[in-house]
Amino acid sequence: MMGPVLAACLLIILSTAWISQANGATCKKDGGVCTCNDNTKSVDCSNIKLTAIPINIPADTDRLELQLNQISNLPSKAFHGLSKLTYLSLTQNKLQALPAGVFDHLVNLDKLRLDYNQLKYLPPKIFDSLTKLTWLTLDQNKLQSLPHGVFDKLTQLETLYLRDNQLRRVPEGAFDFLEKLKMLQLQSNPWDCSCRDILYLSNWIREKKGTVSNIEAAECDGGTKAVLDVTEEEAAEDCVYPNTTTAIPTTIITILASSNDDDIPELPVPQENFQKFLGYQEPDHLPTQPQCLMSISGYLGLMMSLVLTSAAILYVIHFLKKA
Known part of the structure; x- marks a missing residue:
């Protein structure tokens, strides 16, 4: 009679494994890859070569660590359902952009780390829901500009x-609502001190000197002088910085203004630039390569579990017939 008992145990084990696989477990204790601590409500997925955000992160997670991975993009709903998060670290990944709305549900977030990535721009209002945030790191990226009101x-x-970004200016009033700010690091950016746009930052630094730490370290491009020392005479130019994501090519404007629809020639516009011109973004529902790989591995694991479960059932039936 030991045969059916062993087979039944095997069936239970395989069924449990199948359920874990089907649910896409995150924590190691459930068959996932991340270390979870029930007492501190923390999930540590750092330094495990992740290329995508794990699914099924516990909803009561307070601290989520995703640093030192290879994550290059985020779905817009990556952190939806994690409204209890107070700490989120994405430092030292390969992020090039942030989708609009990705942080909208993190209403209790206190610290957000996005440093040491490859971010080139920020969507407008990307931080608007983070009204409890006290710590934000965006250093060691490739930011070329900041949206108006992004920190309001x-x-x-x-x-x-x-x-350590590529900032040449900040929008007028960029820091006006940061009344509790104690530390601001602006150094190692190519601040353009020849344009009038720099005067807001220069005046703000002079006003906050002594109350906000480290702001005096901001220097004009080339290290010629400190930003706070720039005068109106020196910043005399009315510089215009083109918005490469929305600017319409002048050739297109000229042709559309002077031609009928039938006379408009086809222009050799690179696909990437045309997508930027249209404001195109990849739909959230399209899986990324890492997600596809995860789906394939999950499918194979599911099929294997089904095969083994079927074998165990046949094994049980065989012994029951003999009994």
Whole structure:
């Protein structure tokens, strides 16, 4: 009679494994890859070569660590359902962009780390829901500009790192709502001190000198002088910085203005630039390569579990017939 008992145990084990596989477990204790601590409500998925955000992160997670991975993009709903998060680290990944709305549900977030990535721009209002945020790191990226009002809702922010980017200016009023700011790192950016746009930042630094740490370290491009020392005479030019994501090519405007529809020639516009011109973004529902690989591995694991489960059932039936 030991045969059917062993087979039944095997069936239970395989069924449990199948359920874990089907649910896409995150924590190691459930067959996932991340270390979860029920007491501290923390999930540590750092330094495990992830290329995508794990699914089924526990909804009560307070601290989520995703640093030191190879994540290059985020679905817009990556953190939806994680409204209890107070700490999120995505530092040292390969992020090139942030989708609009990705942080909208993180209403209790206190610290957000996005440093050491490859971010080139930020969507407008990307941080608007993070009204409790006190710490934000964006240093060591490739930011070329900041959207107008991007920090306006961060009234509780105390620490902001923007050093080591490609910023030449900040929008008028960029820091006006950061009344609790204590630390701001602006150094190692190519601040353009020949344009009038720099005067807001220069005046703001002079006003906040002594109350906000480290702001005096901001230097004009080439290290010729400190930004706070720039005068109106020196910043005399009315510079225009083109928005490469929305600017319409002048050749297209000229042709459309002077031609009938039948006379408009086809222009050799690169596909990537045309997509930018149209404001095109990849739909959220299209799977990325890592997600496809995860789906394939999950499918194979499911099929294997079904095969083994079927074998165990046949084994049980065989012994029951003999009994």
